[in-house]
Amino acid sequence: MNTDHLYGQDTPRKLKTLTAEEKRVIIDKGTERPFTGKYDDFFEDGVYTCKQCGAPLYRSGDKFASHCGWPSFDDEIPGAVKHVPDADGQRTEIICNHCGAHLGHVFSGEGYTAKNVRHCVNSISLQFLPADSLQQKAYFAGGCFWGVEYYMQQAEGVLSTTVGYMGGTKAKPTYEEVCAGNTGYLETVQVVFDPRKTSYEKLAKLFFEIHDPTQTDGQGPDIGQQYVSAVFYANEQQKEVADKLIGILKKKGFNVATSLRPAATFWKAENYHQDYYKHHQKLPYCHTRVKRF
Numbered sequence: 001m002n003t004d005h006l007y008g009q010d011t012p013r014k015l016k017t018l019t020a021e022e023k024r025v026i027i028d029k030g031t032e033r034p035f036t037g038k039y040d041d042f043f044e045d046g047v048y049t050c051k052q053c054g055a056p057l058y059r060s061g062d063k064f065a066s067h068c069g070w071p072s073f074d075d076e077i078p079g080a081v082k083h084v085p086d087a088d089g090q091r092t093e094i095i096c097n098h099c100g101a102h103l104g105h106v107f108s109g110e111g112y113t114a115k116n117v118r119h120c121v122n123s124i125s126l127q128f129l130p131a132d133s134l135q136q137k138a139y140f141a142g143g144c145f146w147g148v149e150y151y152m153q154q155a156e157g158v159l160s161t162t163v164g165y166m167g168g169t170k171a172k173p174t175y176e177e178v179c180a181g182n183t184g185y186l187e188t189v190q191v192v193f194d195p196r197k198t199s200y201e202k203l204a205k206l207f208f209e210i211h212d213p214t215q216t217d218g219q220g221p222d223i224g225q226q227y228v229s230a231v232f233y234a235n236e237q238q239k240e241v242a243d244k245l246i247g248i249l250k251k252k253g254f255n256v257a258t259s260l261r262p263a264a265t266f267w268k269a270e271n272y273h274q275d276y277y278k279h280h281q282k283l284p285y286c287h288t289r290v291k292r293f
């Protein structure tokens with residue numbers, strides 16, 4: 001599931017058409033019956049977004065079992081939830097800071113957790129997104145994978161990087177086989193990133209700035225088919241982004257040689273290639289960052 005669209009702060013969010021029961025709670029500020037909501041007794045890893053507009057509101061790490069009958073959180077995602085005096089003159093109502101959807105009420109001083117706060121939220125006001133669906137993968141081949149990994153793992157929002165091989169057909173290729181230059185495999189870096197903190201476009205731009213996308217026979221001093229420049233796109237959206245960036249570079253006069261190819265099986269490289277520069281405390285000989293955008 002692609003959730004990029006959820007996180008752009010300035011992007012207008014499309015509001016969901018609500019069912020009658022959703023409207024009763026979200027618009028008319030009703031309350032669902034206790035112990036009936038979908039997320040009351042639910043503790044999976046992920047993020048809770050606003051049912052109406054999709055804005056991220058709560059993290060699963062802040063959810064706790066209050067046994068009060070509604071999902072309870074002792075913290076909110078910063079800036080996501082607005083606290084307003086309730087019409088009853090007593091309680092504090094919580095609403096989505098983006099679209100104003102009614103969420104529930106917030107209480108303090110009850111002693112449930114160390115933070116001493118309880119956001120008491122109607123399940124029906126929320127939509128849960130599992131953690132797995134929030135991570136995305138990108139695959140870049142730009143010469144020696146040690147250097148590409150070195151830069152990618154320092155980028156904001158990158159959760160992990162792995163070096164390996166993509167593009168060939170033989171199962172379980174070894175470094176020696178790939179080095180022969182005739183397997184079809186390219187030295188490739190798998191980048192796992194959090195789209196709440198970065199975007200595919202940012203990472204792809206970085207990719208085009210840490211290697212020379214105009215070199216046709218390899219990268220830097222590393223010559224051979226296994227070192228050529230390629231973006232292995234994991235979905236159509238990634239393909240469009242990479243294609244757009246190549247178009248921008250071409251307009252700027254770069255004769256881009258980078259090929260766009262659909263992602264295939266990624267074979268992890270031998271352990272001694274992983275985090276190479278980190279382990280050896282050296283700087284890449286093969287890659288430097290050059291501003292191109």
Ligand SMILES: [Zn+2]
Nearest residue numbers: 050053096099
């Ligand atoms: Zn909202």
